[in-house]
Each structure stands twice: as structure tokens, then as C-alpha cells.
Amino acid sequence: MLKTVRGIGLGHRFSGTADLFTGLDFELQPGQVVGLCGPSGSGKSTLLSILATWVVPSTGRVERIGIARTGWVFQNPFGVRGRTAIDHVCLPLLARGLSRRAALARAGEALERFDLARVARQPFRELSGGEAQRLMLARAVCSAPDLLLVDEPTAQLDMATAATVNATLGAVAQDGTIVVIATHDPHTRAACTDVIDLATVAA
Numbered sequence: 001m002l003k004t005v006r007g008i009g010l011g012h013r014f015s016g017t018a019d020l021f022t023g024l025d026f027e028l029q030p031g032q033v034v035g036l037c038g039p040s041g042s043g044k045s046t047l048l049s050i051l052a053t054w055v056v057p058s059t060g061r062v063e064r065i066g067i068a069r070t071g072w073v074f075q076n077p078f079g080v081r082g083r084t085a086i087d088h089v090c091l092p093l094l095a096r097g098l099s100r101r102a103a104l105a106r107a108g109e110a111l112e113r114f115d116l117a118r119v120a121r122q123p124f125r126e127l128s129g130g131e132a133q134r135l136m137l138a139r140a141v142c143s144a145p146d147l148l149l150v151d152e153p154t155a156q157l158d159m160a161t162a163a164t165v166n167a168t169l170g171a172v173a174q175d176g177t178i179v180v181i182a183t184h185d186p187h188t189r190a191a192c193t194d195v196i197d198l199a200t201v202a203a
């Protein structure tokens with residue numbers, strides 16, 4: 001099924017801010033990993049919220065065709081302190097109707113993809129910041145989103161782990177998801193197939 005997200009003449013300002021960006025046009029398809037770049041305060045998170053339809057843009061519009069499920073991975077990971085890592089990843093799989101056994105197997109694979117197999121049985125409260133963030137990515141991927149929005153996925157990671165995450169997000173896109181990443185990280189930017197640079201479209 002065709003999946004496309006289009007931004008048409010997008011612009012946004014909050015009351016009290018100047019225009020963050022204006023006249024933004026783009027078309028996104030599965031297979032693309034799109035980096036949203038630009039300095040702090042340029043509107044990267046705001047544009048993610050617009051793509052998620054949580055924020056209505058001041059001008060222009062977003063067209064979402066064939067996008068049933070949107071996944072969000074926020075900058076600050078949140079989980080249930082006493083629940084194990086693998087439980088967090090199982091939940092969306094059980095919600096999609098998989099049996100407990102199938103969900104555990106798929107969750108285990110997702111944890112491995114994000115280099116988390118070692119901490120599968122640890123409670124969320126014992127994970128490091130970087131592990132917790134990767135767990136949120138693994139969980140989001142298991143909900144099989146058509147559009148995956150990710151805010152600063154590598155901010156808390158060392159370079160080697162960041163490279164694993166960037167490569168895994170590329171593989172997720174190849175599986176049929178449109179991946180959009182707000183990032184300051186030049187390595188993440190370089191790993192993206194496309195870049196929307198808000199520094200160059202700022203009003």
C-alpha cells in the first residue's frame with residue numbers, strides 16, 4: 001500500500017515567537033531516513049509534532065497517505081520502573097495480537113538489533129540513559145509504525161553505539177517505515193538518506 005507524507009508550504013510560529021520556518025515543501029516515502037537539522041530552537045521538535053498532527057501548522061498543510069500508525073520516540077525515555085526491558089518491547093506485540101511466545105521471540109530480536117540483549121531481564125530503573133533510549137526505539141519499531149518520528153536518538157550515546165542506532169534506523173526504513181529524525185549529531189545527519197535543514201529555510 002502506498003505510504004507518503006507530504007509537507008506543502010509549511011510554516012509555523014507560536015504566539016510569542018517569530019516564524020520558525022516558512023514555505024517548507026517535501027515528500028517522504030518508506031525507505032527514506034530523513035534528518036531534521038538546524039540549531040537549537042529552529043523548530044525541529046515542532047516539525048515532528050506537525051508531522052504527527054499534534055500541532056496544526058500556521059501555514060500550509062501536511063498530507064498523510066496510507067499512514068495508519070505513527071511511532072514517537074521522545075528525547076527523554078520513559079518506562080515503568082519495575083518492569084523488565086523485554087516486557088516493554090513485548091507490550092506492543094501483544095497489543096498487535098501476537099501470542100506470548102511469538103511476542104517474546106520478536107522482542108528478543110528487537111533488543112538484539114539495538115544491542116540490548118544483555119539487559120533484557122533488567123528492570124527499567126536499572127538501565128542507563130542510553131539503554132533506556134534504545135529500548136524506546138526497540139519498542140517503537142515493534143509497533144510496526146508507518147511513520148516513525150524520533151527526537152535526538154543519539155544524544156546520550158557513545159559513537160559506536162550511535163552508529164549501531166543509525167544503521168538500525170536505516171534498516172527499519174528499508175522494512176517499509178518512513179523514518180524522520182530530529183538531530184544535532186553530524187554522524188546521524190550523514191547516515192540519513194535525506195536532510196531537511198531548518199537553518200536554510202528559516203524565515
Ligand SMILES: Nc1ncnc2c1ncn2[C@@H]1O[C@H](COP(=O)(O)OP(=O)(O)OP(=O)(O)O)[C@@H](O)[C@H]1O
Nearest residue numbers: 014015017020038039040041042043044045046047
Ligand atoms: N508550545 C509552545 N508555545 C510557545 N513556544 C513554543 C512552544 N513549543 C516550542 N516553542 C518555541 O518554539 C521554538 C522552537 O522549539 P523546538 O523545540 O521546536 O526547537 P528545536 O529545534 O527542536 O530545539 P532543540 O534542538 O533545542 O530541541 C523555541 O523557541 C521554543 O521555545
